[in-house]
Amino acid sequence: MNVKRLLLIIVFILIYSLSSYGEDNITVPHFNTSFTKSKKLMEQVYYDYQISFYCNCKYNYELVNKTVKGVVDEKSCGYSPRKNKKMGMYIEWEHIVPAWAFGSTRKCWREELCTASRGKKYKGRKCCAKIDNIFKAMEADMYNLFPAVGELNADRKHYHFGIIAGEDREYGACDFEVKNKIAEPKEDIRGDIARTYFYMEKTYNVKISDKQRKLFEVWDKLDKIDKWEIERAKRIEKIQGNRNTFVIKDDE
Numbered sequence: 001m002n003v004k005r006l007l008l009i010i011v012f013i014l015i016y017s018l019s020s021y022g023e024d025n026i027t028v029p030h031f032n033t034s035f036t037k038s039k040k041l042m043e044q045v046y047y048d049y050q051i052s053f054y055c056n057c058k059y060n061y062e063l064v065n066k067t068v069k070g071v072v073d074e075k076s077c078g079y080s081p082r083k084n085k086k087m088g089m090y091i092e093w094e095h096i097v098p099a100w101a102f103g104s105t106r107k108c109w110r111e112e113l114c115t116a117s118r119g120k121k122y123k124g125r126k127c128c129a130k131i132d133n134i135f136k137a138m139e140a141d142m143y144n145l146f147p148a149v150g151e152l153n154a155d156r157k158h159y160h161f162g163i164i165a166g167e168d169r170e171y172g173a174c175d176f177e178v179k180n181k182i183a184e185p186k187e188d189i190r191g192d193i194a195r196t197y198f199y200m201e202k203t204y205n206v207k208i209s210d211k212q213r214k215l216f217e218v219w220d221k222l223d224k225i226d227k228w229e230i231e232r233a234k235r236i237e238k239i240q241g242n243r244n245t246f247v248i249k250d251d252e
Helices: 003-016 035-045 099-103 125-131 133-140 150-156 187-204 210-222 227-240
Strands: 058-064 067-073 091-095 145-149 177-179 182-184
Touching: 035 091, 035 133, 035 145, 035 227, 067 091, 091 150, 099 125, 099 133, 125 133, 133 187, 145 150, 187 210, 187 227
Parallel strands: none
Antiparallel strands: 058 067, 091 145, 177 182
16 A cells, blocks of 8 residues: 555545544545546546446437537447436436435434525435535445446336346346346346445445345356456546455455
8 A cells, every 4th residue: 555545544534534423433435525526537437438337338428408428329239218218318327336225324314404595404315415424425436336328227226136037128138127126237247236335335334134245245256357347446546545445455
């Protein structure tokens, strides 16, 4: 570990050793607390690998109604919208471990701690993103962000990953199913998902159920770490300053 990286970690220990309202003792290992900023930084990580996570769809950035968006090339992957063609046109940055999973344990998510301009109290993700530094760091953590076709991102919601009987293929050739509040990804990204969950658990104490853990342990073994997963982790480490040791070991 180099001196610069060690100093950064020490700074975070001093600044973020305690979360808002004293809920826990999570030490945040990086500076970034802006989800919006992270999404722009992820574009830099994927600058030469513009392929969606669940469907392997190519995408390119275009100006759409004065906003630059990742536009999905449906023909490149055989993706066909299940229901929402408009959402299927664009890339969204997917939280593999959903915001609900790491946010619902926060006080700001459960209790009306925020006040709107007209005096109305509110809670939930919007409140946490305003007042809770720990939540903001979790929401912005780049290791947990992957480019996904917008419709799949919306359909997955905060559902757990698992195995679904049959292959309905409601998204054309895209090997992704959602049924009974379970999302099933294709086999060659299951290890990536497992290692992302393990990282979020180790870094932020995000709970994984026993059932999910057993599944993820199998996925981790069957879908080995590939070259792009390593390269992605290296690029994120350079930007964010901390390492995902489930992809790259500390001694590497």
